[in-house]
Amino acid sequence: MLDYSALAAVGAVIREGSFERAAHALGITASAVSQRVRGLEERLGSVLIVRGQPCVPTDMGRALCAHLDRVRLLEDDLAPALALTGAVSPLTLKVAVNADSLATWFPQAAAAFGRGAGILLDLALDDEAHTADRLRSGEVLAAVTADPEPVQGCRTILLGALPYVSCASPDFMARHFVGGVNRDTLMRAPHMQFDRRDAWQARWASEAHGVELAAPTHWIPSTHAFLDLCIAGLAWGLHPAPLAEPHLAAGRLTELPPGLRIDVKLYWTVARLHARALETLTRAVCATAAEWLDN
């Protein structure tokens, strides 16, 4: 059997980023944390933590932390039977979320879940290129993603579609699209991209105007800054409809003709692990998604 008290020390150092903060969180001294971690490393014959600022896990350290998270999740289901509720430290669930969901509907689901369940959330911004790996390794237990690829050991639930609307400020329209939105003006007007994977502006230009978009690009890696900079007239771009609509209604944004909206399907990919906390979270996520997303 693994030494779980030593493993808990490893988990705390990874979660908190340093031996000192881990000691503080566990209510023991930093030298006790260090001793437990080193002891486990010696018994396993492997380094588990790369000491640094912050401390990060080695591959084996990451695998052990993922295992620890699962053991804790299953243990949490026993707590009521063992009448341990007051004594055990609260469970933390690590979940990856794509930025646009975190900027729109996900906080409602997280709050509904977190307030009721007494379980803590450790949210990570989805990096689609790595989320599948992080799910597979158990580093995160669930993810909201636009990527429908099945992940081994997980089930994937379609949550619905988030509609995206193509917008610019009225002042930007007057400066760049006075002759209309067409191939010619679209190739010159600056647009925004969230990151290198953000192909929605290009897809919109292709579907709405048959244009293969190669225009000046601003790179803005934040959903709200994307919106703020569009309203400020820097560039045009696609925004989640729930964020754009109040600004469209108030005249701060104008929808680019022909008013084509693009639906982005969102999925909930969750570890196949029979644990109450994951089921409660899945229910909260599905219920909130049903309110916000198109089906």
Place this chain on the structure above:
Amino acid sequence: MLDYSALAAVGAVIREGSFERAAHALGITASAVSQRVRGLEERLGSVLIVRGQPCVPTDMGRALCAHLDRVRLLEDDLAPALALTGAVSPLTLKVAVNADSLATWFPQAAAAFGRGAGILLDLALDDEAHTADRLRSGEVLAAVTADPEPVQGCRTILLGALPYVSCASPDFMARHFVGGVNRDTLMRAPHMQFDRRDAWQARWASEAHGVELAAPTHWIPSTHAFLDLCIAGLAWGLHPAPLAEPHLAAGRLTELPPGLRIDVKLYWTVARLHARALETLTRAVCATAAEWLDN
């Protein structure tokens, strides 16, 4: 002399993340891009790009791209004299910004600069642990940061202080602080942290109540989600005052007694490079900061 047309191809692959998108951006074929990159790699005897999804630079590739950015920046100052303005592709400035600035005052500076200068912005979210390295290597040309450490080759300008206010929803106050905000309730009430470096909640608890905070923690890596989840009653946390104030006024948030605000000083660290574009950006950043931040 370096082969700048080949180097521009390397830069485009790094910026766009793939040979195909770089080809599209440069208006040449992917095989022409590939040939230029390979040719330069052979002449230099070094791999410059790690082929993958996305393509990323090697250390030497990164150094060459940083050099290319600086050459472009200086070249941009020549454009009016050479009457090249219409012909050259627009310049892109890569700037790191901390999340709370990007969520509050920075978009106004970015829009003022971007609309006037015809220069594109490539914003990166500040990761304090790496921003100094990225400035030193020239990967970013400037940064908004809370870190006052001088960086070699850069000058640092104090922009002012962003005040932070400690808040919870009225419903959260009733559930967790009905007996008052004190040592005892602060140790049990769940709070939020943005990431592992976010020590502001702990500092507030220490300064306001002499408490060494070790309470249940939700990890929420987005400024707006941090605020949304506080309003939804998940946890208490510190928010930039410009974001929290409308919600305090509307009664959606309550300030935790004793109403102690924490000032976070922000700095503009910018490459020592005499180039018009950087000076214009610095002026826009300083002017907007003077409007928004406390001096």
